[in-house]
Amino acid sequence: MKNKNISSSVLQVLVNGASIFILYKIILSSNPLYVFSVWITISSFTNIANISASNMNAVFIKYVPKLDSLNVGKLFMMGISFSVVFAIITYLIIGSLSFYLFSSIYNIVNFSLLKICLKFNFFLILLLAINSCFYSYLDSKNKIYTRNYIQILGNIILILVYFIFLKDNGIYGLLWATIIQNTVILTLLFYFSKEISYNKNFIRKTYIVLFLRYGGKSQIISFLNFFFEPTIKYFLNYFGNIEGLSYYEISNKFILLVRNLLVSSVQYLGPIAARDKFFFRKEYLNISKRIFQFTLISFVVLFITSPFVSFYFFDKVDYIFLIIFGLLNLGWMINSLSAPAYFSSIGLGYINVNLISHIIMSIVIILLGLIFGFFFKSIGIVISVFLSLILGSYYTIVRFKYLFNKLYINM
Secondary structure, eight states: OHHHHHHHHHHHHHHHHHHHHHHHHHHHHHSOHHHHHHHHHHHHHTTHHHHHHHHHHHHHHHHGGGSOHHHHHHHHHHHHHHHHHHHHHHHHHHHHHHHHHHTTTSOHHHHHHHHHHHHHHHHHHHHHHHHHHHHHHHHHTTOHHHHHHHHHHHHHHHHHHIIIIIGGGHHHHHHHHHHHHHHHHHHHHHHHTTTOOOOSOOOOHHHHHHHHHHHHHHHHHHHHHHHHHHHHHHHHHHHSOHHHHHHHHHHHHHHHHHHHHHHHTTTTHHHHHHHOHHHHHHHHHHHHHHHHHHHHHHHHHHHHTHHHHHHHHHSSOOHHHHHHHHHHHHHHHHHHHTHHHHHHHHHHTOHHHHHHHHHHHHHHHHHHHHHHHHHHHHHHHHHHHHHHHHHHHHHHHHHHHHHHHHHHHHO
16 A cells, blocks of 8 residues: 555656646746736635645544544544634635735736635635545545545646636636636545545534644644745745746746655655554654655756756746756755655654744744845845755754654663
8 A cells, every 4th residue: 555655646746746837838828927926826825725734634644543433523524624714714814914915016907816816716725625634534544545546637627627618718717727626626535535424413622622732733833834935925026026936936836846756755654653653663764765865866857957947938048047946956855855754743743843843944934035035136035945944854854863763762
């Protein structure tokens, strides 16, 4: 099953990456650059649903293996309730804040388009919040391959629906295609999770405490993680320009395709750590060595391709693009090396490791983003992103290594 999970994760990341770049190329070639800028901003707001996803994932991986089917059903229903309510509250807060912040840096046309898309995006966020609970459930049952194949099909549906039926509607067509995609995904997730015993009497004090205590830390992590991207894009809009934002987005997406490919191969460590600590120790040491080797090779090759990426999207090899690409490439390379420690911390209950790491990254991006952005514009913002990734990832690796050694010395 481990090989099936890893191979399907690799395929899912490749298909997801390909679909993103096909859509980006279509948007860039058929719309003004400001439309792409608005879409970049909008896409970051769908991460509101991922705030809930992290909370669900941490709680489910830790506790589903220990519960019977009836209590798993109750925990799942409680999870959906938390996820949806939290997504709505967060959306209202972030939406209001966005209207205020972006009104000062967007012109009337861009801001009007942003407002319409944000209202439309509300329904998409609800779908994603519900889907995230099913994804977390499948992860906790070690059925990562099922989740991956559903996501692959969803990406194919997104491309086909948008390109065949909705391309002429621009960004609105893309939003509709995304809603159709996630509706189909929800239907499939419901079918492949049919063993869940849904129970309307799911409210229990024990589960509320679980989500507020253990899941609460994950929720803080998700908050920090969510604010990371919108903060960067706001700074790029405020201190830089649309070109800088576009260069950052394309570089980041291309690099994250490789980074997510590597990270997807170690996600299974979380459920293993929660189930069998003795088997986990051997697996963790083996995968850490392999991920180190693959990461170095992958990111060196990735940097070599950067001129071709620049030419593909912008019809020229731009040195500013290459600098931004190089900084992000190095930052995400170090971050990828911390992936085994990150996912293992979830399974072993060391959630504070990930929490402090994200706090470090958030503080660095805000403080240095303001300083470097003022003096060095777009490049300064990217430098602050680079430093935040380095410092946060370094803490994760060093702190987990200490806790890992302490755990097995005591055992």
